[in-house]
Amino acid sequence: MDVKETVLSILSDLTGNDVSGAMDDSLFDSGLLDSMGSVQLLLQLQSQLGVNVPVSEFERSEWDTPNKIIAKVESLA
Numbered sequence: 001m002d003v004k005e006t007v008l009s010i011l012s013d014l015t016g017n018d019v020s021g022a023m024d025d026s027l028f029d030s031g032l033l034d035s036m037g038s039v040q041l042l043l044q045l046q047s048q049l050g051v052n053v054p055v056s057e058f059e060r061s062e063w064d065t066p067n068k069i070i071a072k073v074e075s076l077a
Contacts, residue, residue, distance in 0.1 A: 003049065003077065007070050010044040019066050026064040038063070051076045 011019050015032040019025075027033035033041070038058060045051045051073050063069055 003073050004070050006048055007045070007073055008066065010041060010048065011066060011069070014040055014044070023067045024065050027066070028060060028064050033064075041069070045073060049073060049077060 008018075008020050011017075011027070011032075014037050015027070017032055019027065019032065022030075027037075038060070039055060041063075042053050042055060042058065045053065053072075053076065062072060
């Protein structure tokens with residue numbers, strides 16, 4: 001499974017929604033992700049992809065859409 005599929009799978013599990021049709025929509029503005037969801041997202045990225053992002057370095061504006069999350073993960077992997 002590649003990074004994009006893994007991220008979309010994690011987001012689907014966390015939000016209960018298939019976000020693949022809204023890759024540039026803000027997950028926070030749409031209410032699909034909140035601060036607790038952000039922490040869960042980071043934990044899942046770490047366990048499934050080995051990407052370690054300290055919560056202190058989590059910049060919401062850099063992680064607010066599926067495309068941005070995938071790009072960040074790929075840059076850190």
